[in-house]
Amino acid sequence: MKKFTSVITTAGAAALLATGMGFSGAAMAEDAGLxxxxxxxxxxxxxxxxxxxxxxxxxxxxxxxxxxxxxxxxxxxxxxxxxxxxxxxxxxxxxxxxxxxxxxxxxxxxxxxxxxxxxxxxxxxx
CATH class of the missing domain: 1.10.760.10 (Cytochrome c-like domain)
Known part of the structure; x- marks a missing residue:
């Protein structure tokens, strides 16, 4: 069970990073003007x-x-x-x-x- 939990945690972290931690690429580009x-x-x-x-x-x-x-x-x-x-x-x-x-x-x-x-x-x- 511990290994399964580790896989879920790793997958969750990877998904979070892949989405830019909640910001899309367009949103990051908009930030450049702030x-x-x-x-x-x-x-x-x-x-x-x-x-x-x-x-x-x-x-x-x-x-x-x-x-x-x-x-x-x-x-x-x-x-x-x-x-x-x-x-x-x-x-x-x-x-x-x-x-x-x-x-x-x-x-x-x-x-x-x-x-x-x-x-x-x-x-x-x-």
Whole structure:
């Protein structure tokens, strides 16, 4: 049984690498035009760790995106004042009320101010 598990683990790792760890070749090419801050923001937003925006939101290039929150499109048009979007990420309860299910990423120290600003830089490219 141990050998079978090892084969599955190896096959899974190979499949993950073959798919570019969730990014297609086209998505990687798009990243070339992003600022360093926006690239970091995308990494956080797409990551399954602290940011994990795809758990709830759809966004360009996201695989298995969530459908709980609104799609992350035209973000600069929706939030022309950058500070407003930063404030939503820091503590969405201020805009949406205490019943929002979006985590207060800044207020709970889930993300640092720098990470939130990186994410906003990326969201403004969508």
């Amino acid at each position: 600022s360093e801050s926006a690239k970091k923001g995308k990494e956080i937003a797409f990551g399954r760790g602290a940011g994990n925006c795809l758990a709830c939101h759809q966004m360009k290039g996201g695989n298995l995106a969530g459908n709980i929150g609104p799609a992350l499109i035209a973000m600069e048009a929706r939030y022309p004042e950058r500070e407003d979007l930063v404030a939503v990420l820091k503590d969405p309860r201020d805009k949406f009320g205490d019943q929002t299910i979006m985590p207060p990423f800044g207020a709970n120290k889930i993300l640092s101010d720098e990470e939130i600003n990186n994410i906003v830089d990326y969201l403004y490219t969508l």
